[in-house]
Amino acid sequence: DTAVSQTPKYLVTQMGNDKSIKCEQNLGHDTMYWYKQDSKKFLKIMFSYNNKELIINETVPNRFSPKSPDKAHLNLHINSLELGDSAVYFCASSQAIGDYEQYFGPGTRLTVT
Protein backbone atom coordinates (compact mmCIF):
# COMPACT_ATOMS: atom_id res chain seq x y z
CA ASP A 1 0.00 0.00 0.00
CA THR A 2 2.50 2.56 -1.25
CA ALA A 3 1.30 6.12 -0.77
CA VAL A 4 2.98 7.76 -3.76
CA SER A 5 4.33 5.50 -6.47
CA GLN A 6 6.29 6.29 -9.59
CA THR A 7 7.18 4.25 -12.64
CA PRO A 8 9.71 3.52 -13.84
CA LYS A 9 12.30 3.69 -11.07
CA TYR A 10 15.14 3.87 -13.60
CA LEU A 11 15.03 5.17 -17.12
CA VAL A 12 17.99 5.13 -19.49
CA THR A 13 17.45 6.59 -22.93
CA GLN A 14 19.21 8.37 -25.75
CA MET A 15 19.17 12.04 -26.63
CA GLY A 16 16.26 13.04 -28.79
CA ASN A 17 13.88 10.39 -27.50
CA ASP A 18 10.51 11.06 -25.88
CA LYS A 19 9.71 9.45 -22.53
CA SER A 20 7.06 9.52 -19.83
CA ILE A 21 7.14 9.06 -16.07
CA LYS A 22 3.97 8.08 -14.28
CA CYS A 23 2.91 8.99 -10.76
CA GLU A 24 0.00 7.78 -8.69
CA GLN A 25 -1.06 8.58 -5.13
CA ASN A 26 -3.60 6.62 -3.09
CA LEU A 27 -3.87 9.13 -0.26
CA GLY A 28 -6.91 10.96 -1.57
CA HIS A 29 -4.89 14.15 -1.86
CA ASP A 30 -5.95 17.09 -4.01
CA THR A 31 -2.51 18.45 -4.89
CA MET A 32 0.39 16.83 -6.74
CA TYR A 33 3.87 18.04 -7.69
CA TRP A 34 6.86 17.26 -9.84
CA TYR A 35 10.38 18.06 -8.61
CA LYS A 36 13.75 17.69 -10.29
CA GLN A 37 16.78 16.79 -8.14
CA ASP A 38 20.18 17.37 -9.70
CA SER A 39 23.41 15.55 -9.00
CA LYS A 40 24.16 17.88 -6.09
CA LYS A 41 20.83 17.01 -4.47
CA PHE A 42 19.32 20.42 -5.21
CA LEU A 43 15.54 20.16 -5.44
CA LYS A 44 13.64 22.34 -7.84
CA ILE A 45 9.89 22.39 -8.23
CA MET A 46 8.68 22.03 -11.77
CA PHE A 47 4.89 21.80 -11.65
CA SER A 48 2.00 21.47 -9.27
CA TYR A 49 -1.62 20.54 -9.89
CA ASN A 50 -4.62 20.97 -7.67
CA ASN A 51 -7.72 18.98 -8.57
CA LYS A 52 -6.30 18.47 -12.05
CA GLU A 53 -5.71 22.21 -12.52
CA LEU A 54 -2.20 23.51 -13.16
CA ILE A 55 -1.13 25.78 -10.29
CA ILE A 56 2.64 26.10 -10.51
CA ASN A 57 4.55 26.06 -13.76
CA GLU A 58 8.12 27.01 -13.05
CA THR A 59 10.52 28.03 -15.76
CA VAL A 60 11.07 24.69 -17.40
CA PRO A 61 11.51 24.00 -21.11
CA ASN A 62 8.26 23.39 -22.90
CA ARG A 63 9.63 19.96 -23.80
CA PHE A 64 8.28 19.02 -20.37
CA SER A 65 4.53 18.57 -20.26
CA PRO A 66 2.61 17.38 -17.22
CA LYS A 67 -0.73 15.68 -17.56
CA SER A 68 -3.23 14.98 -14.81
CA PRO A 69 -5.97 12.63 -16.00
CA ASP A 70 -7.51 12.59 -12.53
CA LYS A 71 -6.70 13.72 -9.01
CA ALA A 72 -4.74 10.58 -8.21
CA HIS A 73 -2.39 10.73 -11.20
CA LEU A 74 0.16 13.21 -12.47
CA ASN A 75 2.32 12.10 -15.35
CA LEU A 76 5.34 13.84 -16.82
CA HIS A 77 6.10 13.63 -20.51
CA ILE A 78 9.45 14.79 -21.84
CA ASN A 79 10.08 15.38 -25.53
CA SER A 80 13.42 15.51 -27.32
CA LEU A 81 15.46 14.51 -24.30
CA GLU A 82 18.77 16.27 -23.71
CA LEU A 83 21.84 15.34 -21.67
CA GLY A 84 20.95 18.05 -19.14
CA ASP A 85 17.67 16.35 -18.38
CA SER A 86 19.53 13.61 -16.54
CA ALA A 87 18.40 13.83 -12.92
CA VAL A 88 16.14 12.21 -10.37
CA TYR A 89 12.51 13.24 -10.76
CA PHE A 90 10.25 13.11 -7.72
CA CYS A 91 6.52 13.17 -7.62
CA ALA A 92 4.82 14.36 -4.44
CA SER A 93 1.33 14.98 -3.15
CA SER A 94 -0.31 16.93 -0.34
CA GLN A 95 -3.78 17.09 1.11
CA ALA A 96 -4.40 20.48 -0.46
CA ILE A 97 -2.62 23.66 -1.44
CA GLY A 98 -1.09 25.35 1.57
CA ASP A 99 0.66 24.42 4.72
CA TYR A 100 0.47 20.66 4.36
CA GLU A 101 3.05 17.93 4.51
CA GLN A 102 4.16 16.75 1.13
CA TYR A 103 4.51 13.01 0.57
CA PHE A 104 7.19 12.04 -1.90
CA GLY A 105 7.47 9.12 -4.23
CA PRO A 106 10.67 7.05 -4.45
CA GLY A 107 11.94 8.94 -7.48
CA THR A 108 12.76 8.12 -11.08
CA ARG A 109 16.41 8.26 -12.04
CA LEU A 110 16.58 9.44 -15.65
CA THR A 111 19.84 9.03 -17.52
CA VAL A 112 20.15 10.49 -20.99
CA THR A 113 23.07 9.23 -23.06
Place this chain on the structure above:
Amino acid sequence: GNSVTQMEGPVTLSEEAFLTINCTYTATGYPSLFWYVQYPGEGLQLLLKATKADDKGSNKGFEATYRKETTSFHLEKGSVQVSDSAVYFCALSDRGSTLGRLYFGRGTQLTVWP
Protein backbone atom coordinates in the same frame (compact mmCIF):
# COMPACT_ATOMS: atom_id res chain seq x y z
CA GLY B 1 11.21 36.78 -1.80
CA ASN B 2 11.30 33.43 -0.03
CA SER B 3 14.50 31.46 0.36
CA VAL B 4 16.25 29.01 2.65
CA THR B 5 19.96 28.80 3.37
CA GLN B 6 21.47 25.70 4.93
CA MET B 7 24.97 25.01 6.08
CA GLU B 8 26.92 23.22 3.41
CA GLY B 9 27.94 19.67 3.95
CA PRO B 10 29.00 17.09 4.04
CA VAL B 11 28.85 16.63 7.79
CA THR B 12 30.67 13.60 9.16
CA LEU B 13 30.20 12.53 12.78
CA SER B 14 30.92 9.59 15.01
CA GLU B 15 28.03 7.72 16.55
CA GLU B 16 26.60 9.42 19.69
CA ALA B 17 28.00 12.81 18.69
CA PHE B 18 25.89 15.96 18.88
CA LEU B 19 24.45 17.23 15.62
CA THR B 20 23.57 20.75 14.53
CA ILE B 21 22.59 21.65 10.99
CA ASN B 22 22.04 25.37 10.58
CA CYS B 23 19.14 26.77 8.62
CA THR B 24 18.15 30.39 8.11
CA TYR B 25 15.35 31.75 6.01
CA THR B 26 14.02 34.83 4.27
CA ALA B 27 10.28 35.15 3.89
CA THR B 28 7.90 37.78 2.64
CA GLY B 29 5.00 36.44 4.65
CA TYR B 30 4.65 34.37 7.79
CA PRO B 31 6.06 30.98 6.94
CA SER B 32 5.81 27.50 8.31
CA LEU B 33 9.14 25.72 8.58
CA PHE B 34 10.03 22.11 7.91
CA TRP B 35 12.86 19.63 7.99
CA TYR B 36 12.69 16.82 5.48
CA VAL B 37 15.05 13.84 5.38
CA GLN B 38 16.10 11.79 2.37
CA TYR B 39 17.58 8.37 3.08
CA PRO B 40 19.76 6.80 0.38
CA GLY B 41 17.77 5.78 -2.66
CA GLU B 42 14.49 7.09 -1.32
CA GLY B 43 12.23 10.11 -1.62
CA LEU B 44 11.99 12.84 0.96
CA GLN B 45 9.94 12.41 4.09
CA LEU B 46 8.86 14.94 6.65
CA LEU B 47 10.99 14.86 9.80
CA LEU B 48 9.43 17.73 11.76
CA LYS B 49 7.70 21.05 11.35
CA ALA B 50 6.85 24.25 13.20
CA THR B 51 4.15 26.70 12.24
CA LYS B 52 4.71 29.74 14.46
CA ALA B 53 7.42 31.59 16.34
CA ASP B 54 8.92 29.75 19.33
CA ASP B 55 7.29 26.46 18.31
CA LYS B 56 9.55 23.46 18.67
CA GLY B 57 9.20 20.59 16.24
CA SER B 58 10.52 17.21 17.33
CA ASN B 59 10.66 13.67 16.02
CA LYS B 60 12.98 10.65 16.38
CA GLY B 61 15.22 12.58 18.77
CA PHE B 62 15.59 15.52 16.38
CA GLU B 63 14.47 19.00 17.38
CA ALA B 64 14.24 22.42 15.78
CA THR B 65 12.90 25.68 17.20
CA TYR B 66 11.27 28.38 15.07
CA ARG B 67 13.23 31.57 15.91
CA LYS B 68 11.61 34.56 14.31
CA GLU B 69 14.10 37.04 15.77
CA THR B 70 17.03 35.29 14.11
CA THR B 71 15.02 33.85 11.18
CA SER B 72 16.44 30.44 11.96
CA PHE B 73 15.30 26.84 12.30
CA HIS B 74 18.41 24.86 13.23
CA LEU B 75 18.16 21.07 13.42
CA GLU B 76 19.69 19.36 16.45
CA LYS B 77 20.08 15.87 17.81
CA GLY B 78 21.85 14.98 21.01
CA SER B 79 23.23 11.61 19.97
CA VAL B 80 23.31 10.56 16.34
CA GLN B 81 23.19 6.99 15.10
CA VAL B 82 24.53 5.37 11.96
CA SER B 83 20.94 5.07 10.76
CA ASP B 84 20.66 8.89 10.74
CA SER B 85 22.98 9.05 7.74
CA ALA B 86 20.94 10.86 5.10
CA VAL B 87 20.47 14.20 3.37
CA TYR B 88 18.54 16.78 5.41
CA PHE B 89 16.55 19.58 3.79
CA CYS B 90 15.25 22.68 5.47
CA ALA B 91 12.15 24.16 3.83
CA LEU B 92 9.55 26.85 4.25
CA SER B 93 6.04 27.38 3.00
CA ASP B 94 4.44 30.76 2.68
CA ARG B 95 1.08 30.30 4.30
CA GLY B 96 -0.20 33.51 2.77
CA SER B 97 0.38 32.24 -0.73
CA THR B 98 -2.23 30.49 -2.81
CA LEU B 99 0.45 28.44 -4.51
CA GLY B 100 1.33 26.24 -1.55
CA ARG B 101 4.84 25.65 -2.72
CA LEU B 102 7.77 24.63 -0.56
CA TYR B 103 11.07 26.46 -0.79
CA PHE B 104 13.92 24.05 -0.10
CA GLY B 105 17.47 24.64 1.01
CA ARG B 106 20.23 22.89 -0.88
CA GLY B 107 20.39 19.95 1.51
CA THR B 108 23.07 18.82 3.95
CA GLN B 109 24.59 15.37 3.66
CA LEU B 110 25.13 13.72 7.05
CA THR B 111 27.31 10.64 7.42
CA VAL B 112 27.58 8.94 10.81
CA TRP B 113 30.37 6.44 11.43
CA PRO B 114 30.18 3.67 14.02
